Amino acid sequence: GQSLEQPSEVTAVEGAIVQINCTYQTSGFYGLSWYQQHDGGAPTFLSYNALDGLEETGRFSSFLSRSDSYGYLLLQELQMKDSASYFCAVETTGNNRKLIWGLGTSLAVNP
Amino acid sequence: GAVVSQHPSRVICKSGTSVKIECRSLDFQATTMFWYRQFPKQSLMLMATSNEGSKATYEQGVEKDKFLINHASLTLSTLTVTSAHPEDSSFYICSAREALAGGADTQYFGPGTRLTVL
Numbered sequence: 180g181q182s183l184e185q186p187s188e189v190t191a192v193e194g195a196i197v198q199i200n201c202t203y204q205t206s207g208f209y210g211l212s213w214y215q216q217h218d219g220g221a222p223t224f225l226s227y228n229a230l231d232g233l234e235e236t237g238r239f240s241s242f243l244s245r246s247d248s249y250g251y252l253l254l255q256e257l258q259m260k261d262s263a264s265y266f267c268a269v270e271t272t273g274n275n276r277k278l279i280w281g282l283g284t285s286l287a288v289n290p
Numbered sequence: 291g292a293v294v295s296q297h298p299s300r301v302i303c304k305s306g307t308s309v310k311i312e313c314r315s316l317d318f319q320a321t322t323m324f325w326y327r328q329f330p331k332q333s334l335m336l337m338a339t340s341n342e343g344s345k346a347t348y349e350q351g352v353e354k355d356k357f358l359i360n361h362a363s364l365t366l367s368t369l370t371v372t373s374a375h376p377e378d379s380s381f382y383i384c385s386a387r388e389a390l391a392g393g394a395d396t397q398y399f400g401p402g403t404r405l406t407v408l
Contacts, residue, residue: 212396221296221383221402222334266333277324278397282333 181205183281185267190287191257199252199265199284207272211243211250216283217263225252225265254286262288292318292388296400303374304408311369311403313384319364320386324397325357328381340367374407381405 183203191197201211210229214222226234228243228250240253254261264285268278293316303309313323321342326334338359339347346359358370367386371378381404385397 214399221399222385224396224398227396276322277336277339280333280336 181269181271181279183267183269183279185265185281185284187282188285188287190289192289193257193259195257197254197257197286199254199267199286201250201252201267201281203248203250203267203269203279203281205269205271205279208245208248209270209272209276211241212268212270212278213239213241213252214266214268215263216266222266257288259288259290262286292316292386292398294320294384294386294398294400296384296403298403299401300404300406302406302408305375306373308370308372309374309405311371311382311384311405313367313369313386313400315365315386315388315398318386318388320367320388321364322387323361323367324385324387325359325367325369326383326385328383328402330381334383337369371405374405376407379405379407 185201210227212227213225215225216222226241228234228241233242238255243250264283266283267281295314297312301309323340325337327337328334336349337352340359340361342361342364348354356372361367381402383402385399387397
């Protein structure tokens with residue numbers, strides 16, 4: 180089967196750094212995406228890694244190791260507004276490319 | 291970034307009625323759109339992949355006769371929940387795939403439609 184694992188909950192304080200890990204087991208792999216979702220809202224695209232290494236976008240960075248089937252999302256200088264759910268998703272290969280989603284990590288940022 | 295709109299944002303209907311949800315890519319052409327359903331505190335569940343000009347590909351366990359998908363143009367896909375029942379109450383989200391430079395694709399999501407069936 181296909182599965183993605185990520186922690187269910189993470190708690191941190193303002194200004195801190197948080198790393199959300201994601202390991203995956205899929206029949207095909209094209210890339211790993213990260214999405215943010217606030218309560219009641221739709222997912223917002225954060226980053227995408229197709230190749231090994233680190234992608235940096237402002238306070239957020241994402242890392243991928245294809246050989247380890249592992250990636251992480253790094254959030255720096257945490258702000259209260261970063262409290263949300265974060266999903267990793269693998270884009271599968273083949274004619275019917277689609278996203279396989281993790282169950283999400285609920286991040287609570289406290290003052 | 292690319293913008294995807296979804297209409298309506300919220301709908302309340304009586305059991306047995308049909309509800310149509312529209313998904314539009316506003317500033318790009320999307321040959322592929324996706325329809326998801328999300329229950330509270332759960333992850334997104336892919337219902338179907340909608341390809342412009344062809345039949346949708348449904349995920350296992352999703353009834354194609356109940357969830358009708360039409361992707362008539364490169365910017366519009368519709369999901370119709372036929373004969374809706376209370377168990378169909380959920381958050382329905384569409385996304386549109388945009389091809390990016392270097393061969394990478396990404397999906398941009400609409401704001402979602404919260405369906406409540408009484």
